[in-house]
Each structure stands twice: as C-alpha cells, then as structure tokens.
Amino acid sequence: MGASGAVTRSTLRQQIADALRDEVLAGRLQPGREFTVKQIAEQYGVSATPVREALFDLSAQGLLESDQHRGFRVREFTVADYRSMVQARTLVIDGVIRSAVPGPGIPVGRSATYENSLVSVRRRAQEAARAAQGGDLDILIGYDLRFWRELGALFDNAYINDFLHRLRVQAWVFAVPYLRHDVSARDWLWHGHPELVAAITLGDHDAVRAVMHDYNAHALSWADRLAAGNPPPPGRAPRTTAPPFAAPGAPFTTSEPGAHGPSS
Known part of the structure; x- marks a missing residue:
C-alpha cells in the first residue's frame, strides 16, 4: 500500500474509533451491547480492515471486550471498578501536584x-x-474531557496524561447509564473546574489539593450511593448484535472529520 493509502486507512480507523467512542459516551451503545466487524463496516459503508483496527483500539483502551465467537461487546464496568478508577487517579494526581505545583510562598x-x-x-x-x-x-462530557486533557498537558508528561485520560473516559462510560436515568443527576455533576484553574494560576499547592480532594470525595460519595442501590443499576443492554446507531449504510469518508464530541 502506498503512503496515501496508508494515511487514508489510518484516518478511517481513527474516525470510526472516535464515532464509536462517542456512541458509548452518549449512552447510545449501552454496556453489554454486542456487534461484529461486518455489521459496523456495513453500517458505515467501509471495508472491514479499518473497522477491525478501530475496534481493537477501543478494546485496548478498555471500552470494548472482544469475543472470538460473538465479536465485540461494550464493556460493563461495576461500581467497584469505578471506585478503583477514582482511587487510581487520586494517587497519580496527588503525585503530579506535589511535583508540579509549588507550595505556598514559592514564586511561580x-x-x-x-x-x-x-x-x-x-x-x-x-x-x-x-x-x-x-x-x-x-x-459536559465533551468539555470535561477536553478540560482535563488540556490541563494535564500543562504538566508536560504525556504518559501520565494519557493514562488519566483513559481513566476518565472509562469513568464516564460507567457513569452515563446511571446519570441518564437519575432524576437527581444534576446534583452529582461536579463543577469545580474554575476553582481548580484559579488555584493552579496562583500556584497555591494547598488550594489545588483542596479542590482535588473535593473532586475525588464527590466521586467516591456518588459511588457509595450507587452501591447502596440509589439509583438502582440501569437495565442491561439486550444481547443483540443489531447496531442501534446511524442509518444503515451511512458512508464514512476521509473528506469529513470524524465524530470528535466527548472524546477529543
């Protein structure tokens, strides 16, 4: 394959991965939903190769699970998984704050x-x-992920930033089905982003840690509420391989940007 063909396939691969990730984050591809490479390829009017690559990319990111006989399935995260995600990002971010944000009285x-x-x-x-x-x-999902991604880039460690971005995408995948069916969901949407930026702008180590403590405590409190069954777990997606999105045969072309909503 020539260079132009390789770029085209790579672009399609990324577009398809972005589009499917957006479908999962929007709750249109629910946990447990199954589908095959052939169905996705037919859905978007593309060949199987970039679809297979995109699906394996999403599997590597922890959003899909592959089954040799059934194809692919949207991963189902548990409350325990979510709590572990929060605890993992807490440990990593705490280290980032200690190393990258100066303490009180230190010039910035x-x-x-x-x-x-x-x-x-x-x-x-x-x-x-x-x-x-x-x-x-x-x-919120789109801006929240962009916010944390851009904020992480300020601290100049791409490996940590990529790891945290993956955790946040997975956390949103877990949270979306609950939030879609919870009448009190607005009370559980954290909105301390400006306070965090203000603390970082001042170079105030203690203030940054205080905001992050609130952020993580808020998430763990929500996890405790879910573990207690309030709200109850959302209904599991039926085990069907019919893709529930887009119009059959909707073409995917490299002349238009892929779906970059929540996950850009």
Whole structure:
C-alpha cells in the first residue's frame, strides 16, 4: 500500500474509533451491547480492515471486550471498578501536584506558552462548569474531557496524561447509564473546574489539593450511593448484535472529520 493509502486507512480507523467512542459516551451503545466487524463496516459503508483496527483500539483502551465467537461487546464496568478508577487517579494526581505545583510562598515561573495554554484551559473550565450546573450531560462530557486533557498537558508528561485520560473516559462510560436515568443527576455533576484553574494560576499547592480532594470525595460519595442501590443499576443492554446507531449504510469518508464530541 502506498503512503496515501496508508494515511487514508489510518484516518478511517481513527474516525470510526472516535464515532464509536462517542456512541458509548452518549449512552447510545449501552454496556453489554454486542456487534461484529461486518455489521459496523456495513453500517458505515467501509471495508472491514479499518473497522477491525478501530475496534481493537477501543478494546485496548478498555471500552470494548472482544469475543472470538460473538465479536465485540461494550464493556460493563461495576461500581467497584469505578471506585478503583477514582482511587487510581487520586494517587497519580496527588503525585503530579506535589511535583508540579509549588507550595505556598514559592514564586511561580512560567513561560508565555504556559500562560497562553492556561487561558484556554480556563475557558474550558468555565464551559464545563456551566454545562454541569445546567445538567447538560452531553456538553459536559465533551468539555470535561477536553478540560482535563488540556490541563494535564500543562504538566508536560504525556504518559501520565494519557493514562488519566483513559481513566476518565472509562469513568464516564460507567457513569452515563446511571446519570441518564437519575432524576437527581444534576446534583452529582461536579463543577469545580474554575476553582481548580484559579488555584493552579496562583500556584497555591494547598488550594489545588483542596479542590482535588473535593473532586475525588464527590466521586467516591456518588459511588457509595450507587452501591447502596440509589439509583438502582440501569437495565442491561439486550444481547443483540443489531447496531442501534446511524442509518444503515451511512458512508464514512476521509473528506469529513470524524465524530470528535466527548472524546477529543
């Protein structure tokens, strides 16, 4: 395959992965939903190769499970899984704060690039908080993931940032089915993003830790509520291989950007 063909296939692979990830985050592909490479390829009007690669990419990210005989299935996370995600990110972020955020009274030296990036992160924070306060789950997921991704980039460790992004995507995949069916969901949408940016801007180590403590305690409190059955677990997706999204044969072309909603 020539270079142009390789780029085209790679682009399709990413577009399909992005589109399916968005379907999972939006709750349209529910936990337990099964499908095959052939069905996805027919759905989007593309060949099987980029679809198979996209599905294996999502499996590597922990969002799908592969079965030799049944195809692929959207992974079902438990409350215990979610609690472990929160605990893992807490340990990692605590280390990042200690190493990257100066303590009280320590001067903050930053480059112009850092300051410009911080302006963008601040805008993301405001948009995420506004969506959370308004109970707009779809908009919140997109801005929340972008916020944390851009914020993590400020600390210049791509490995940690990628790990935390993966955890947050998985956490949203777990949370979405519950939040879609919980009348009090708005009360459980954290909106402290601007306070965190303000603390980082000041270089206030203690303030950053306080906001992050609130963030993680909020998530663990919600996990305790779910473990107690309030609200009860959402209904499991039926074991069917019929894809519940898009119109049959909807084409996927490299001339248009892929679906980059929540997961960009």
